[in-house]
Amino acid sequence: MDRITLQERTKLFHIGVIQLCNLLPKNAAGFELAKQLIRSAGSVGANYRATKRAKSNNDFVNKMKIIVEEADESLYWLEIINDTKMIQTDELQQLLKEANELTAIFVSSLKTLSQTKQRS
Template identity: 60%
Template sequence: MYKYILQDRTKKFHIAVIQLCQILPKNAAAYEIAKQLIRSAGSVGANYRAACRAKSKSDFIYKIKVVLEEADESLYWLEILKETRIVPPEIIKSLIREAYELVLIFNASDKTAKDNLLKTKSQNP
């Protein structure tokens, strides 16, 4: 059940990022940041769905690492938008918080999956 909640949450994150990018100023810097941000935010949700269909524990770990990297990249681009003042802090605050929480969640998932894989390997030498 938890995976469906996270699938929905990552999809909503991507949608919120798209909506944010639609209101960005029409200049070269905002355009390039928007392109990168939309791609990384979309990859969070798409790759998490792929991780949920992993064929093995090792495959899951690999795919969760990709999700974690993309969530962290999304956080980076959101921070750039805030720090360059392209977007007022009050508009972007909740998206930055969500990206940060997703990084924490997927980092914990990665660690747990690795720990579980090691336990399995040590029990079945």
């Protein structure tokens, strides 16, 4: 997958999360979940975008590690919303799938980077 496509996917993921969070109940649990999920989903896209400006290979790897953590955290919050049945929509299921795929893509990228670095 090319960089532009992945950058667009991470941006659309964040937008989808924002739209989903608008459906959460307007109570303490809903507000907290929305806050955590919007922050982590936004961090995925923002940090992926920031990899273009990495100052070194180590800086690039560190940014990728943050992306993996934030993508996995986003998946966690989406799972909590799903498991508590706060929202039951097709959009939630699509975001769960996308969070899982994005996490897998970035984990795979990090593994490839690590293997490439070891060969050098």
